[in-house]
Amino acid sequence: MSMSHPLSTLVPRILLASLLYCLPCTSALAESQLEFEEAETEAADDENVEDIESSKPLRKNIDKARKISHPDQTGASEAPESSPKTTKIAPHIDLKELAPPPGVQSFSPETGASETTEPKPEPEPKTATETTPEAPHDEVTPTVPNDQASNTDSTNTSAIDSTEEVAGAITLLGTEIMPGTSTRLSWSSGMQIAGLSQSTPVLVVNGSKPGPTLCLTGAVHGDELNGIEIVRRTLYDLDPEMLAGQVIGVPIVNLQGFQQGSRYLSDRRDLNRHFPGNPTGNLADRIAYSLFNEIISHCTMLVDIHTGSLKRTNLPQLRADMNIAEVRTFVKGFDRMAVVHSSGTTGMLRTAALDAGIVAVSMESGESLRIQEKQIKAGVNSLNSLMEKQNMISRLFVWGKPEPVYYDSYWIRAEHAGILFSKKKLGDRVIKGQVLGVVTDPITNASHAIHARDTGRIIGMAVDQVVMAGFAAYHIGAETEIPDEE
C-alpha cells in the first residue's frame, strides 16, 4: 500500500468540489472523480505511522507549552445545543446481567429529534432514592424540559441535600440517567436508510458521587477489536454506587467497519480523519459530527482505544500530545503504559477532543482483527488505575512502575520488497546498527537487513509478512525526560 501525504487527498477533493459546482458537468465525470477520491482516501495512511512522522516535536521548554482551553465545561450533565428537547429516564440495568437486544434509536441532525423506532422498555418516572423497576413496560414517561434536565445542581433529580456531595442526573441521547445507576443506551448517526438503521450500544455508569466524566471509545477503526473488549470489561466492572463521576463507553464506534471486518467506513473513508465532523459534509463527516455532539461533548476526559494496523502490533501504549500540560498530568494515571509523544493529526478524535477542551489520549494495544487477552488485560488494568488516580473509584490498586516511560519515536521502513523476517521481538531494546529483521526477495534470493538507526526500544513492529519497499516495519522509541512543572 502506498503512503501518501494528507494534502494529496485534499487536491482531488477540491477538484471534485469545483466539478460539482460547475453546472454542465456530466454525472459520468463526477463519478470518475469520486472513484479517484475514494481510491486516494483508501490509500491514506494510518495513525500509527503518519501520525508519528508528522508529529510536532516534543518541546523541552514546558513553560511555553500550550494548555487546553475549557469552553463551557460547566458540568458534565449539561446538554449540548443539539440535544433533543425531550428526555426519558433510563432504566437501571446491572451491566453484568445479560442484555436483551437493544431497540433501534436514531438521531436526526436536522430536527434534533431522537426517535425510538422499536418499542423499548421504559421505566416509571422516579427519584434517585427509589428502587428502579427492573420489569420493563410500555408506559411513556413524562417529558422533562431540557433546561431543567440539564441542570447539574437540580435537586429534583436527587433526594440528597448536601450541595457538596450531590451527584446530578446526566442527559445523554435524549435519556436522563439518574445518579447511582448504570444503563445501556444506543447511538445511531441516523445516516442509514430508515428502518435499516443500526444502532451501536452506549454503556453509561452514572456514579452516586459527583466527579469527572470519562469517555472510552473502541473500534473507531472497525477491525480493531481489543478495544471493544477493554471498554466492555471496564464498564461492566463498575459499581455505580461506588463511582464518583460518570463513565461513558462506546465499545463499537464504527459499526459499519466492524461488521465488514474493515478499518474503514462503508464509503472507504477513515472515520478517524473526520472529527469533530460536519453535519452537511460527507458520510464520515456526518457520523463524526453525530458522535462528537451526542456523546463526546459530554466528556471531560477521553481515552480512544486502537490497535496497530496493517499487520503491525504495538506494545500497550498511549499516544499523547506531551506538549500540553493537562495531558502530561493525565498520562501519569495510566499504570504500566508506555507513553509515546504524538501531537496528533487534524481530524483524529483525540485531536478534536483536545480542541474542545477535553483531555484526550489514544491507547494502542496489540493487533487489528485479533482478540488478545494479554493486551486487553493491560488496557483494563490501566483504565482502572486512571479512574483511581482521578478519585473516581477506590480500589486496592497495585501499581507497577511508579511512572510511565515516555518516548520520542520514529519509524523504520523497509527499503526493499520481499518477505520480512524479524530478528527482534516487540519490547526488545536495541542499539544503533543492530539488525532488526531481514527482507528476502523470494525470486532473486537477495536479502537486505533492516538496521536500528539509534538506541531505543521496539514499541511497535510489523509481524512477519510480505512487504513492499517503504512499508513501515519498526517503531523505535527513545526514552526521554518530561520535566514536571510543579
Ligand SMILES: [Zn+2]
Ligand atoms: Zn485505529
